[in-house]
Amino acid sequence: MEKIRLKLKAYDHRVLDRSVASIVEAVKRTGSDIKGPIPLPTRNRRYTVLRSPHINKDSREQFEIRVHSRIIDIMSATPETVDSLMKLDLAPEVDVEVTSMEK
Template sequence: MEKIRFKLKAYDHRVLDRTVASIVEAVKRTGSEIRGPVPLPTKKRRYTVLRSPHINKDSREQFEIRVHVRIIDIISATPETVDSLARLDLAPEVDVEVRSLGK
């Protein structure tokens, strides 16, 4: 029995929530205890770009990228839980970090 932490990041919150739901369903099917998903604050990166690089400094465009983050903790992971998580087919848009927190 060990603790496992998943940190999921994505630009689209709908895809992220679907991925989180599939992980939670797989963990609950094996009977392990789960905490989360915990939504962390959304990080917003803003960029300002000149529309014309040589003239009109007053004419600019602004862009924004939002990164949504969720954390899931599996408290009592069994080998069956790890096998079911390894077989999951997750969305390619979601970045998943898996960390073992020990016993």
């Protein structure tokens, strides 16, 4: 029995929530205990660039990227749980980071 932590990141929160729902459903089907999804603070990165390459310093454009993230803890992972997670087909926009911890 081990604890698995999944950290998911995406630019679009709707895609992220759909992926989280499919992971939670797959884990509950195998009978493992789950904590989460825990929403983490959204990271906002803003970039300011000049609109013109030569003149008009006052004319600028601003861009923003928001990174949404969630954490899911699987408390008692079984081999069936790991198999079901490996077979899941998640959206390509979602970045998944898996960490395994012994209890």
